[in-house]
Amino acid sequence: MNRWKSETGIMLALDVPDRTTAFRLLDRVADEIDVIKFNYPLVLQEGLEIITRVKEAYPRPILADFKIADVPVTNNRIIDLCRRAGADGVMVQGFIGIDAIQSAIAAAGEMKIFVVTQLTNPGGLDFTGRFTGEFAQLARMLGAAGVQAPGNRPEVVKKVREIVGEEMMIACCGIGAQGGKFGGAIAAGGDFEIIGRAIYQAPDPARAAAEIRAAIAPPLKSGTGAGENRRLQPLDPRDLRRGGEGHRGRQGPRTARFGRTGPEGGGKL
Numbered sequence: 001m002n003r004w005k006s007e008t009g010i011m012l013a014l015d016v017p018d019r020t021t022a023f024r025l026l027d028r029v030a031d032e033i034d035v036i037k038f039n040y041p042l043v044l045q046e047g048l049e050i051i052t053r054v055k056e057a058y059p060r061p062i063l064a065d066f067k068i069a070d071v072p073v074t075n076n077r078i079i080d081l082c083r084r085a086g087a088d089g090v091m092v093q094g095f096i097g098i099d100a101i102q103s104a105i106a107a108a109g110e111m112k113i114f115v116v117t118q119l120t121n122p123g124g125l126d127f128t129g130r131f132t133g134e135f136a137q138l139a140r141m142l143g144a145a146g147v148q149a150p151g152n153r154p155e156v157v158k159k160v161r162e163i164v165g166e167e168m169m170i171a172c173c174g175i176g177a178q179g180g181k182f183g184g185a186i187a188a189g190g191d192f193e194i195i196g197r198a199i200y201q202a203p204d205p206a207r208a209a210a211e212i213r214a215a216i217a218p219p220l221k222s223g224t225g226a227g228e229n230r231r232l233q234p235l236d237p238r239d240l241r242r243g244g245e246g247h248r249g250r251q252g253p254r255t256a257r258f259g260r261t262g263p264e265g266g267g268k269l
């Protein structure tokens with residue numbers, strides 16, 4: 001699996017209002033970041049072409065975090081548009097199911113598909129938290145390049161790493177503005193910490209990015225995150241189905257591990 005380099009561990013969430021602000025920010029922080037992540041607001045404001053322009057100016061992998069969640073025909077059109085704009089990866093929701101994830105991966109071709117496993121907001125525990133294990137298993141079984149995991153719940157990142165093995169990338173959000181500790185998600189097994197407001201709302205974004213990079217460096221260097229020797233057995237899709245059905249009841253074993261009832265469940269964000 002061809003992974004993106006994690007040299008600083010920072011995936012910049014480029015959630016600024018417009019193109020001018022985006023370029024001004026990138027001018028200041030580009031040296032501190034590994035990956036640039038786009039989300040809807042900037043792209044809806046400026047058009048998909050902003051991805052193309054940013055990529056020309058700052059040659060870094062680009063993740064289009066559109067959390068795609070539709071039927072395959074629509075998902076795949078969005079993925080195709082992202083490819084044409086120059087994105088290197090696209091984020092899809094885990095709950096779209098086996099056929100849609102499989103189809104997204106096929107449509108992505110060389111681009112990398114990341115699957116959301118658990119949202120970081122409190123409501124992320126209401127639904128996504130019940131199926132985090134299944135989403136991670138699905139992503140691995142179907143050959144996704146990576147998953148998203150909640151960096152403000154490092155114990156969940158750790159479990160997601162155990163499920164997806166060492167080859168897949170884990171991008172962790174919920175760091176900084178939402179309370180996750182810088183370096184905490186990488187120490188738990190993540191590859192990238194997604195950082196937005198903690199950088200672009202800082203009085204001095206360049207300095208903030210450099211400080212965050214310094215905080216991430218020790219776990220990144222020590223490799224505590226990767227646990228590189230771990231190798232998991234291939235998964236049986238029937239197990240996945242059985243697990244899924246079990247979770248339609250109130251609280252199966254994995255619900256207890258990942259959901260509100262788990263040890264990590266109650267944190268306020």
Ligand code: XMP
Pocket residue numbers: 013015039065118119120121124148150173174175176177178194195196197198
């Ligand atoms: P901040 O400003 O919170 O930006 O550093 C986070 C970026 O990541 C996107 N994103 C998520 N954020 N929980 C989050 O907090 C999630 O589960 C999640 N998934 C993706 C977010 O939209 C913003 O772009």
